[in-house]
Amino acid sequence: MVDSTPDVEVSPAVHRTAEDIGSMEIRGAATIAAAAAEALGEQAATSEADSPEAFRAELRAAARVLYDTRPTAVSLPNALRYVLRDVEGEAVERLRTSVRASVSEFCRRLDTAQNDLGRVGANRLRDGDTIMTHCHSTDVLACVETAVDQGKSLSAFVKETRPRNQGHITAEALDEMGVDVTLIVDSAARRYLNDVDHVLVGADSIAADGSVINKIGTSGLAVNARDRGTPIVCAAQTIKLHPDTLTGHTVDIEMRDEREVVDADTADEIGDPEVLNPAFDVTPPRYVDAIVTERGQFPPESIVSLMRELFGESTTEPWAER
């Protein structure tokens, strides 16, 4: 990882978190957001800056290192922006305390939002329902867990989610909750959609037009679900709302290493084809029935009002000088 501001000291803890996000040791939009905020807290705690200006410059450099890890989950810049926005003080010690307070408030809000969202999502689920999941989303799991806590008995078709099989994490988590789990390969989804009451997916970003940006394969699943008449719900805390899309920006789709798809020996055996490995895709709003947030559930087309209310018309980069 190259530090774009080499003259400024960035804590090794920040570099470690950045590497863990880049390598997907830390993954999933909400988890990435919490880890990035905590890394800023580490930066502040260990800073040896001798002036408020130097301290702030370090924080901005740390934010930049974290930001440069993965491009698609907007929860990452939103988290950085949240923490840096409220930092105040004329002296280094005051600034340090302020960062600590901002990080813990951010993490507290993240937890509260997920619990509140879980209650909204759980209301959609009835006793005896079957869901289908894609990838691993803690926001989706919060809905299921709340429903199970309410005494509802649920079954799940869990898509394995190639190439990294995050569906395995979902299968384990659902099994621990007491959900009856059936693991399927991604291409079997359509085959089982008739037996499913709700498709539940998470989001890495939600665009102003209500498009859902989530793990690759979500859009195909949504089109199939619509064709079969199965409702598709996206569980996404408002930290997944992408404010830049209000001003016409599009969301960057991360392209990952081809070795996640095929190892070098196998690639060699099959004639070394070009391999493309997009990590996410965009599901247009017309294929999504509802976006469930901690503020209630919304038709995707109306999410823009919530986005304006929470973010205003525009944002600055998380490391912008202030």
Ligand SMILES: O=C(COP(=O)(O)O)[C@H](O)[C@H](O)COP(=O)(O)O
């Ligand atoms: O697409 C993914 C994870 O992708 P990756 O494994 O590439 O990070 C998840 O559905 C969202 O991040 C939402 O997760 P959560 O609800 O936990 O924020």
